[in-house]
Each structure stands twice: as C-alpha cells, then as structure tokens.
Amino acid sequence: MKVLVTGGAGYIGSHTVRELVNLNHEVIVLDSLELGHQELARAAGARKIIQGNTADTALLDNLFDQEQIGAVIHFAAYKNAGESVEKPGKYFTNNVAGTQSLLDAMLRHNVKNFIFSSSCAIFGTPQNVPVSETNNPYHPESPYGESKLMAETVLKWYDVAYGLKSINLRYFNAAGASLDGKLGEDWTVTLNLVPLVMKAALGKTPSVKVFGTDYPTPDGTCIRDYIHVVDLATAHVRALEYLQANNQSNQYNLGTGKGSSVKEVIDTTKRISGRDFKVEEIGRRPGDPVAIWADSTKAERELNWKAQYDLETIIKTAYEWHSAHADGI
Numbered sequence: 567m568k569v570l571v572t573g574g575a576g577y578i579g580s581h582t583v584r585e586l587v588n589l590n591h592e593v594i595v596l597d598s599l600e601l602g603h604q605e606l607a608r609a610a611g612a613r614k615i616i617q618g619n620t621a622d623t624a625l626l627d628n629l630f631d632q633e634q635i636g637a638v639i640h641f642a643a644y645k646n647a648g649e650s651v652e653k654p655g656k657y658f659t660n661n662v663a664g665t666q667s668l669l670d671a672m673l674r675h676n677v678k679n680f681i682f683s684s685s686c687a688i689f690g691t692p693q694n695v696p697v698s699e700t701n702n703p704y705h706p707e708s709p710y711g712e713s714k715l716m717a718e719t720v721l722k723w724y725d726v727a728y729g730l731k732s733i734n735l736r737y738f739n740a741a742g743a744s745l746d747g748k749l750g751e752d753w754t755v756t757l758n759l760v761p762l763v764m765k766a767a768l769g770k771t772p773s774v775k776v777f778g779t780d781y782p783t784p785d786g787t788c789i790r791d792y793i794h795v796v797d798l799a800t801a802h803v804r805a806l807e808y809l810q811a812n813n814q815s816n817q818y819n820l821g822t823g824k825g826s827s828v829k830e831v832i833d834t835t836k837r838i839s840g841r842d843f844k845v846e847e848i849g850r851r852p853g854d855p856v857a858i859w860a861d862s863t864k865a866e867r868e869l870n871w872k873a874q875y876d877l878e879t880i881i882k883t884a885y886e887w888h889s890a891h892a893d894g895i
Contacts (some may be wrong), residue, residue: 567672568592568634569806571612572599572620572668573641573652575602577751578683578740580610581799582639584749587611589803595657596620597642609748620664628694637679637809638672639802640665642860646757647687647708656711661713673728680732681805686791686819686858687711688736695789696861699819707853713822725815733805734817738791738860740798741785742880743887750887751795754894759828760792761765763835764888774843776828778850783857789825791817791859794883797822804869821860822873834881 569586573579574595579602583593595612597604598619607615614633618625626789629635643661644650644787645737650657665682689697690705706712714736721732741760743750753761766774779786801820807887808816866872 567636568594569631570594570596570633570635570638571641572596572638573602573643574610574612575599575604575607576641578795578798579641579837580606580749581744581795582641582802583607583610583612583746584692585799585803592601594629594635596629601752603752605895620668620889623667623671626668627674630671630677632676634673635677637681637806638668638677639681639683640668640850641683641810643683643713645685645710647710648757648759650708650710650713651853657709657713658716660718661710662720665717669720669724669730673730674712677728679806679809680721680730681802681809682717682721682732682734683710684734684736684817685714686736686738686860688715688718691853691855692858695850695857696821696823696859697819698861699817699864701861721815731809731813731815733815735801735805736817736819737801738793738821738858739772740795740844741792741884742794742796742875743883744796745883747883747886747890750884750891752895753888759790759831760884761888763832764884765887767839768888768892769843772844772893773846775830775846775848776832777848777854780850781856783827785827785829787828788854789827789857789859791821791824792826792877792880793821793873794880796798797873797875801865801869801871804871808869816868818869819860819862820865821862822876823860823862825857825859826877829879831881835876835885838878839879
C-alpha cells in the first residue's frame with residue numbers, strides 16, 4: 567500500500583517510515599524540513615520526499631491527485647510544551663488547523679485511514695498510574711497537550727460526520743535510536759532528557775541539570791516511562807494493520823508499563839558510556855508530574871503489540887548514535 571507519512575523526516579517519523587518500507591509499503595514523506603532532515607527520510611527508505619506544510623491545500627490536492635494514497639500517518643507537529651505556553655497560536659495553527667487541513671484534503675480524495683501521533687500530554691498530571699485509556703480525565707497543562715487533544719476531538723467528529731477512521735497513539739517518552747545506528751534523534755532541536763544526558767556524557771555541555779531531588783520517589787527524582795523509538799514505530803504499523811482489518815476508530819496508550827527515574831537514566835548512561843560527568847541538582851520545575859507511566863495492555867490485547875526494548879537498550883543505542891553525530895545530523 568502507498569502510505570503518506572507527514573513529518574516522516576523527523577525522529578519518530580523516520581523510524582516508522584523504515585518499518586513500513588520493511589513490510590513492502592511504498593512511502594511518501596511530506597515534511598516542512600523545519601525540524602526534520604531529508605537524510606533521515608532517505609536512510610529510512612522513503613520513495614519520495616516532498617517539502618511542504620499540511621496547511622498548503624494546493625500542494626495536498628496535487629499530491630493526492632498524483633499518488634494513490636491508501637492511508638496517512640500524521641507526525642507533523644510542534645512538540646515543545648514550554649514554548650507552546652509562550653506561543654500558543656503557533657501550536658494551535660500548526661497542530662490543530664494543519665491537521666484539519668490534511669483531513670479535509672483526505673476527504674476530497676476519498677482517503678479514510680488515518681493514524682495520529684498523539685501524546686500522554688493530553689492527561690496532564692495523572693490522578694492514577696499507570697495511565698490507561700480510561701482511568702484518568704483529560705487535563706492538558708500546556709497548549710501543546712491541548713492541541714493534541716483538540717486534534718483527537720476533530721478526528722472523533724470527522725468519523726461521525728464523514729466515516730474517516732482514525733487511531734490515536736498516545737505515547738510517553740520516546741528515546742533511543744535504531745539498533746543499526748542509521749537513524750536517531752537530532753539533539754540540536756530537542757529538550758528531552760536522554761539526549762541532554764548524552765550531551766553531558768560526550769562533553770558537549772558542562773553538566774546535566776536535575777530538576778528536583780525531593781520528590782516522593784525511591785531516589786527523589788521524577789519517574790517517566792521511556793519507550794524505545796523502534797517500539798513506537800512498530801506500534802504505528804500495527805495500528806495501521808488494525809485499522810485496515812477492523813475499519814474502526816480507536817485510541818491506545820503506548821509505553822513500557824514501567825517507570826524509570828531521572829537518576830536511573832543518568833546512572834545507566836554513566837555505566838554504559840564509561841564516562842563520568844557533572845550532575846547539577848536544582849529546584850523543581852513547576853508542572854512536572856512526580857511520576858507517570860503507561861498501562862499499554864489495551865494495545866497489547868488489540869494490536870498484538872508490546873514494547874520489546876528496555877532502558878538499557880535505549881541508552882546504549884542513543885549513546886552510539888550521538889557519539890557518531892556529535893554535531894547533529
């Protein structure tokens with residue numbers, strides 16, 4: 567099948583392109599290249615890479631006219647929660663209006679299978695952990711999280727009105743790199759913990775900051791669910807297969823079902839890299855949940871998917887990738 571992957575030149579997108587290509591799907595990537603890299607999409611095996619934005623209706627119509635697209639996997643979005651508080655308009659315009667523009671183009675060309683890259687940010691600080699699809703209210707604490715929830719709402723009503731079927735994949739903390747070292751994260755455009763720890767380990771920054779060491783956790787630092795990017799990519803392919811087989815919209819939380827503390831990430835990096843580096847302990851950041859990890863039993867049951875890689879593999883592959891791309895991609 568021919569699959570359009572928006573944001574397919576980005577971190578998770580490129581890994582998903584590779585999984586699709588490995589299963590003999592033909593992949594076309596649409597990416598603004600503002601944060602993505604053609605090199606990643608090429609390395610992943612995309613047949614065609616188109617530079618552009620999902621808000622460009624003429625470009626979308628031309629693309630759908632020329633290519634017989636069977637399904638769309640949508641990654642294209644801004645994802646910096648902190649920036650979204652300062653620039654909410656940027657996030658609502660791109661993440662919500664851009665998604666709606668893409669959906670409208672799909673309807674004009676009778677394409678009705680859609681996989682959406684959502685986020686656990688729609689839950690905000692959870693009342694219950696692990697976080698399942700039903701045991702927490704939606705309570706986003708940033709315009710970024712709100713934009714993902716709004717897009718999910720749009721998808722719900724596009725199913726009711728037009729029969730456009732979608733699956734929302736709400737994932738937790740994506741990390742790591744491909745096991746063969748060919749795909750990975752650009753640490754020049756991310757604020758995620760793992761690449762920040764890698765920068766310290768490789769001497770690119772003088773230290774790594776730990777925001778709060780007095781939380782009610784075993785070692786006093788926050789706990790998060792770190793999921794390997796290859797596991798996430800596999801989940802997108804399984805979701806597409808589910809949608810084709812069942813023609814039913816759905817939503818899934820994706821994680822390992824196990825939380826790791828900030829200190830565990832740092833200690834694991836020191837052990838695997840064999841490098842010591844400075845850790846700067848400072849005060850808590852407002853809005854940081856104490857602990858959050860996923861209940862992914864629904865995905866395991868319905869998608870036949872389960873995370874295969876642990877924190878050890880995440881750190882090992884990330885360290886190997888960043889060692890080879892110390893100046894970015």
